Amino acid sequence: MVEDLEKFLIEKSGTGETFDSWEFAENNGLDHDKVVGALKSLSGAEFVVSTQLETRFYTLTDEAKSYVDNGSPEFQFLKLVSEMGKISAAEAKKHPIGFGKSMRNKWLSKEGEEFTLKVNLSEMNDDLQENLKTLVAKNGAEDALEKNVLKELNKRKLLKLVSRKHYSVEKGPMWAPERKKVATTITKEMIDTGSWKDEQFKATNWHSTGLREQGGYLHPLLLVRMEYRKILIGMGFEEMPTNKWVESSFWNFDALFQPQQHPARDAHDTFFIKQPAECSLESIPKDYVDVVRKTHEVGGFGSIGYRYDWSLQESKKNLLRTHTTAGM
The missing domain is CATH 1.10.10 (Arc Repressor Mutant, subunit A)
Incomplete structure (x- = not known):
């Protein structure tokens, strides 16, 4: 029993002599691991002071x-x-x-x-x-x-070098002939009866780490969005700065090959800007604009296009970026 082993160790340390945990276990036919467990418990209560030692020795094969x-x-x-x-x-x-x-x-x-x-x-x-x-x-x-x-x-x-950890044990500052179970927290009953005044409490370890907070989980829709983002980036699309809310129709629609007569480009589905109502496309290479125009009108890259006259003026209209994406 653990209680009997602790009592045995209390009696041994009470003599005032320093002793070795391994020799104590060997001389009394005890399991050293169990002796160490009891010593750690007594050390926590300061009944004993134990110092870890390490001894290396050879054993024969x-x-x-x-x-x-x-x-x-x-x-x-x-x-x-x-x-x-x-x-x-x-x-x-x-x-x-x-x-x-x-x-x-x-x-x-x-x-x-x-x-x-x-x-x-x-x-x-x-x-x-x-x-x-x-x-x-x-x-x-x-x-x-x-x-x-x-x-x-x-x-x-023919040899094996073994390392053994054991402890030097001596009487602690809180040693007593008998170990009284200490309270870990104050209870309502202690307060009501006033018994807390005579109670011995376990010392608080202010250096111990707290419990790790468990994080939540990603929302299913956010997981889907992340997967789509991964796919689109893999296709060559690049993310736009999230604070660029105003975009041209060219980048928001035309570069994504959405036809100019698409219902999503109507005023009831898109917020167009009044001032400035249009932007300049001069910063865009002309050959790139021509590729977009041609693809809309007659197709390309395996497409037959939308078969309509693409309007440069329509592509200049400013709007609040839709669906949080735009072509690059």
Whole structure:
């Protein structure tokens, strides 16, 4: 139970001695993660003061553990050769690690297709096995062996470097023999009875971030408008400045190839400007105006046109831009 674990930690910290969370968990057969959880709760209430520590150490791989029990592969191979007296090349190759190490260290003599020992096995030490045992005895401490030895063991993939987070724990400023549950907020009952005066409240964390505000969603019509905008821009149209409310009939209608006799261009559907009633089209290249005229009258680009006499005068009429768009 969490309450029992917290009580245990309160008693331990009450002695005034600083202790390590990992050692505490190991000595009492407890799950260290659960100990850390209880410590964080007690730290929040200032019953204890905990300082995070990080310890790095080596652990043995399964292969390395087998070498601790049975000796290194090179010594296992040497023992085999010693027992057999000699070993054939074919048989030796069945023990690639031990055979390879023995050859590199010049522990073997070759006689034809067979190998015999050049060394006295009884006078040799299995350094690999001894180094691994030393590492185990010193709990995998990084300084348990010389750096070059550790480098060789790592090269042979016999070690794993592990990082362990644990805590140094000591008695806190709000320590008490028993932890009383603190209130998180004042209630109506506390005010009515006056019990809030004797209540202990949880400290407020003024530095915590508030809840993230959730935004709304786009209106379906706005989504449709965005899709049309994407399509039109992809076709080569450009957006006009949104504050340009007055437009010429040329850009608002003719450049979009809307015929001049279209009902939408009548006075009851479009707001025409009285002053100035017309604009100058001199800034527009004449050849572009001619292309628009020709397309309206006889067609082009796969169109047969509208078959009417296009009026330049009609295209000069100023109006309030319609449908929030105009040709460019």
